[in-house]
């Protein structure tokens with residue numbers, strides 16, 4: 001890809017994820033929890049979250065080395081996606097990943113939320129609710145974004161209840177996959 005094209009892609013995708021927009025913290029949330037875009041220095045903690053989540057939700061043991069390269073690939077190239085984190089007393093306690101899907105029907109981008117994880121001792125305290133509200137406001141402020149989607153393991157009823165509670169509709173689509 002020519003350099004000027006690559007630079008444009010990165011610039012546009014940075015706008016998609018609101019990098020140039022400064023947001024106040026979500027209003028009804030614990031004011032000790034801060035929400036922000038992830039930085040390169042968050043790599044190890046985000047990898048740790050992925051390993052813990054795969055084990056907890058799908059009983060899968062991730063290869064830490066592959067996962068580290070997978071997370072780093074996003075942190076190094078925002079056209080792949082963007083992590084957002086919640087931090088309490090300077091400790092990262094939750095993260096999610098946004099990736100992008102082009103919608104020809106809507107001539108715009110749909111964000112996908114992936115890799116949602118809140119550390120066990122912070123659950124049930126509206127940390128994910130705050131992270132979701134933060135990301136949703138970024139989407140609302142960007143008129144090229146048409147909506148937000150996510151998929152969830154059928155067995156993960158807790159996460160399904162949380163997503164429903166926060167106003168997402170899980171009845172529309174079913175996900176099919178073929179994975180190598």
Ligand SMILES: CC(C)(COP(=O)(O)OP(=O)(O)OC[C@H]1O[C@@H](n2cnc3c(N)ncnc32)[C@H](O)[C@@H]1OP(=O)(O)O)[C@@H](O)C(=O)NCCC(=O)NCCS
Pocket residue numbers: 053056057115116117118119122123124125126127128129130151152153156158159161162163165166
């Ligand atoms: C699912 C998960 C992200 C939820 O995070 P959380 O910070 O505990 O959720 P919140 O406290 O923000 O809850 C959001 C809302 O859902 C409700 N809720 C939370 N847990 C619930 C449960 N088990 N059943 C029903 N409602 C629940 C909360 O009351 C809150 O509602 P409110 O807005 O009316 O107050 C967290 O449990 C987690 O990390 N689980 C392990 C990893 C995982 O499953 N990831 C998702 C992969 S798709």
